[in-house]
Amino acid sequence: MAEEGKAIDALGQFELGTVFGPVGASVGFTQSNLYMLISGCLIVALMVLGMRQRAMVPGRMQSLAESAYGFIDDMLLAQVGSEGRRFFPFVFTLFMFILFGNMLGLFPYAFTYTSHISMTFVMALTVFVLITVVAISLHGTKFFGYFFPEGAPIWLAPIIIPVEIVSYLSRPISLSIRLFANMVAGHVMLKVFASFVVMLGALGTIGPFIAIMPLAINVALIGFEVLVAFLQAYVFAILTCIYLHDAVHLH
């Protein structure tokens, strides 16, 4: 698309469209939904097929499944403590879903569903509702003491309490913006440099030689994006764990 006009169409890749022809169009089944479905199937396949043999010495698939499981289990144990174990299914699902979404989005022609703020915000909102419900159900009205630290002078309450409430409410926003912004920024950069490759490549005899430079940058960027894809899934999961720690222990 970029080679037609002078402009670089970096944001076109995030446009939603329906798939599966008229059937998909009538129910509004977008390519975003398609990739969510694919990543869900891949995760289930990894866990079910990987753990089917239950070998003492794991094969490739089994060790991948086991290390993913152990990774989240260790994280929960370290961040929340032994009470955190019961949140394992939630955090594990969240982590794998984001990780697979980020990684699948790096394939050519694939769609990154984590690059939409509506998607990431709904996930962050789920986490937010969960931590609030957990905190209230475990601590009752003591939960509201969270907004006013003990030992602070009482006359500061009108300032501290609104600030703490705004800070608490900003959690889902920061959680969703971080993931969304990282994914969008990475894909826009990839697209811009890929457009440079095409534009410079069309520049007569010398073009292909200059085009090697943006191509090299893109190769490096892909490696960086794989890192970011994992890191953002990790950050989302670990922040969920930290918030769960706050909810379970209140400070």
Place this chain on the structure above:
Amino acid sequence: MNERESLDRRLKAARDRQGLDKVPDAKGALPSTWGVGLRAGVEVVSALVVGVGLGLVLDRWLGTWPWLFLVFFVLGAAAGVLNVYRLFTPRSGARKD
């Protein structure tokens, strides 16, 4: 047991010789500076978004434009600073709990 210890020892020596064990902290240095900067920025922006959003909604509801907006803008900025402060203070354990 003895065999296993000796294997571990030889493995460790071989890994040290090849410099394999130093890889993690060398790699961790690159994204962390960027990551921390980005996280601090996101924390401030999101607190401001919440503050401004709350202010606008309350103003529309109570018809007090622009006073609550101004108050909540300042509260959002303060919450953003608080978020960044929390980001850099070592958490849990250090506190009384």
